Amino acid sequence: MSCAWVVVGALASSILVTDAARAGDPVADRGLLHTQEGRQLAERAIDQVAKLVADDGPRLVPSWRAPGGQASEAVPVYLVEGKPGAIVTPAAVPSGCRCVFVSPSVLKKWIQRNSAGPGRVSLDDGNFLVFILMHEMGHLKKGTPGAAFHDGEMSQLNIEPSRAKAAEEDADDFAVAVLKLRSKQTKANDVSLAANWVVLELTKLNWNMQAFRTLDEFGAFAVGKPSVFFDNGYTHPNLAWRILRVNDRIQQTKETRYLLEAYEQARDRGANLQPLYQRK
Ligand SMILES: [Zn+2]
Numbered sequence: 008m009s010c011a012w013v014v015v016g017a018l019a020s021s022i023l024v025t026d027a028a029r030a031g032d033p034v035a036d037r038g039l040l041h042t043q044e045g046r047q048l049a050e051r052a053i054d055q056v057a058k059l060v061a062d063d064g065p066r067l068v069p070s071w072r073a074p075g076g077q078a079s080e081a082v083p084v085y086l087v088e089g090k091p092g093a094i095v096t097p098a099a100v101p102s103g104c105r106c107v108f109v110s111p112s113v114l115k116k117w118i119q120r121n122s123a124g125p126g127r128v129s130l131d132d133g134n135f136l137v138f139i140l141m142h143e144m145g146h147l148k149k150g151t152p153g154a155a156f157h158d159g160e161m162s163q164l165n166i167e168p169s170r171a172k173a174a175e176e177d178a179d180d181f182a183v184a185v186l187k188l189r190s191k192q193t194k195a196n197d198v199s200l201a202a203n204w205v206v207l208e209l210t211k212l213n214w215n216m217q218a219f220r221t222l223d224e225f226g227a228f229a230v231g232k233p234s235v236f237f238d239n240g241y242t243h244p245n246l247a248w249r250i251l252r253v254n255d256r257i258q259q260t261k262e263t264r265y266l267l268e269a270y271e272q273a274r275d276r277g278a279n280l281q282p283l284y285q286r287k
Pocket of ligand 1: 142153
């Protein structure tokens with residue numbers, strides 16, 4: 008074996024080898040790679056989450072800031088990369104680890120996809136990541152993992168769909184409770200501002216999803232077109248419905264309730280396919 012090959016290989020993958028070689032590395036153990044992409048974004052989001060959650064949840068720490076292990080109560084956040092298409096959610100609490108995986112490349116694509124198109128507003132990946140991390144914190148508090156990873160592939164948890172759905176709603180409810188509490192603090196300080204940025208981001212996402220359903224998929228509402236109104240069947244199912252539900256829980260207005268109910272009714276129409284017009 009040539010020395011040059013060894014040197015080049017070692018330089019190219021030094022971070023991966025160093026981290027992967029560490030005993031009990033939850034990322035390498037699941038066949039995934041560490042990435043340095045998105046560190047600043049994640050660090051800022053982790054700081055915002057700490058401000059918002061304070062003592063109501065576990066403390067998240069960037070795994071790269073505490074090499075060799077963290078204080079026992081701290082939960083490491085790992086930035087991970089898998090084979091293209093192998094990871095389908097921007098973040099998850101993996102089964103069997105009290106930690107959080109964030110995939111910056113999946114997050115970036117997700118934000119781009121949900122910002123693109125007529126009538127859309129640009130989403131902010133940092134503010135959205137704060138919401139995602141608080142959702143993951145909800146999973147950690149309840150001890151419910153969000154996904155399983157094996158040999159670099161992500162898969163659904165092998166649990167009953169209704170339990171998985173309840174775990175997702177519980178995790179959302181934790182984030183909602185924090186956002187409601189902090190955003191409605193009358194004293195304007197950086198905590199209430201941070202909460203309001205996230206609430207605004209969710210409103211923007213709601214808007215963009217509504218634009219998709221009404222502009223791109225005009226007509227889908229009448230029949231509850233399954234590709235528009237149904238789960239994609241993955242671990243964070245029915246994101247559109249969940250975002251509508253989260254917005255309604257936070258804002259509790261007639262409008263947010265209407266949007267949620269209209270979506271649910273369209274979904275029911277899709278589940279119970281009937282002709283739109285009865286033949287006489
Ligand atoms: Zn989840």
